[in-house]
Amino acid sequence: MKRKTDDHSGNPRKSKLPPSLRDNVEAAKQKLNGTPTGKKVEKTALNVELHPLLKQNVTSSIIPKDYNPVLHTKVRPGFSASQLNPYLDQTTLSKPTRPYRPLKFVEKGTYVKKAEEQRERLKKQQEEQQLRSEKESLGLEPDEALGEQYYKPILPPSIEPWDKPLLKGNSYDNLDDVTFLDSEDEDNPITIYIQHPVPIPCPWEKNEPAPPSLYLTKEEQKRLRRNERAIKHKEIQDRIKLGLDPAPPPKVKLKNLMNVLTNDAIKDPTALEAKVRAEVEERKLKHELTNEERKLTPEQKAVKRELKKMKELDLGIYCAVFKIDRLVNPKHIYKVDINAKQNSLVGSIVSVKDTFSLIVVEGGEKSIRKYKNLLLNRINWTENEHKKKPEGEEKTDQEEPILEDLSSNQCFLLWEGPIADFRFRGWSNKQFEDELEALNFLGFHQAEMYWREAKVTFSQ
Secondary structure, eight states: OOOOOOOTTSOOOOOOSOHHHHHHHHHHHHHHHTOOTTOOOOBOTTSOBOOGGGSTTOOOOOOOTTOOTTTTSOOOTTSOGGGSOTTSOGGGOOOOOOOOOOOOOOOTTHHHHHHHHHHHHHHHHHHHHHHHHHHHHHTOSOOTTTTGGGSOOOOOOSSOGGGTTTBSSSSSSOOSSBSOOOTTOTTOSOOSOOOOOOOOOOTTGGGSOOOOOOOOOHHHHHHHHHHHHHHHHHHHHHHHHTTSSOOOOOOOOGGGHHHHSHHHHHHOHHHHHHHHHHHHHHHHHHHHHHHHHHSOOHHHHHHHHHHHHHHHHHTOEEEEEEEESOOOOHHHHHHHHHHHHHTTOEEEEEEETTSOEEEEEEEOHHHHHHHHHIIIIIOOTTOOOOOOOOTTOOOOSOOOOOOOOOTTOOEEEEEEEEESSOSOSSEEEEEESSHHHHHHHHHHTTOHHHHHHHHHOOOO
16 A cells, blocks of 8 residues: 655645644644744755755855954954964953962071071981980990880989088088198198009000001111111210210221321331231120120020010910821820920820820910911821830830821811910820720810810811
């Protein structure tokens, strides 16, 4: 069934409705389309209303060719027309408002005063930090774990204890009213005598190293010695010029004989030569006698050595412990024993049958260093020889025992370091049959730990 449509002219087909209803329908359509009743509306072939600009009866405004919207736009004061948007109406924009701010002038010295206050504050903080670090380094900072910051500090006394017998009160306000006014009174604690306290040396000074000596070259040493001799010779010459000392006789030698004694040498040259030779011999004997008198006697040398060693012990007591796999060579035993005595060392050689030997030495640092060099570097521990027979003893046909092989024998340092006090009072060489006796001997001297350490330490 075909749908009834309008014809090509655009006019709808005639409706079969009665005239009364047809007028009502037509009025409703015009009301919906917004067209007043009785006004002719132009429509297209698709029954669509034309745009007002497309209608012939609407006149459009003609824009001239030389029209420039930028130049013809009202611009706000303070702006150029070329910087404005031509599509933005400038009249609609409101001028921004801001509060009135008057000029405020800073008084002279305001910022300088602030900078000085900041410097003072930083300086005070640095001083407090430095004081706190000094207290921490000296251990004076209170321990908060123990609550030391809450301890009440002990204030100094208002009057010193030695001034109490002199003053009547407990202050120094009235110094005119004192107990003793007579200086000759026997009970007066103030006398003409001065008490000088005994100076006590600082305990750490003995452990401080000696200042390094200035190294001089050979030329500098010669120049220094030459200058010192020149100064001494000048002092002697000055004393002779002032008449304090007699002038020495001329020093005549064979090579300057003719220059010094011209006339006498011509008269009797033989006698003068003998006299000069006698003077030369006398000067030589005087020089040798002066040297002999300057030499120390054996007793003085021994005392000097002992004083030197005592001075070395004041710097500290050192101990060294050595372990020797086998100490059976008589030559080695003699060297170990005699060098310890010569270096004034105390300690002992502890040897147990069929096992290792332990050497404990105590003494000054220099003596320990020499003894250490002897045991570790100078002695060849792989050598072995028979004990020498004393002189005058007859040789027997008895065969000498077989020497022990010491090819793997060695000595090494077990421990060394400073100690508080001597454990041994002298030097000894002990031979024991078993280990228990050696432990008892070392335990008596509080040195048994050295033996236990030697047992668990193997040769390197």
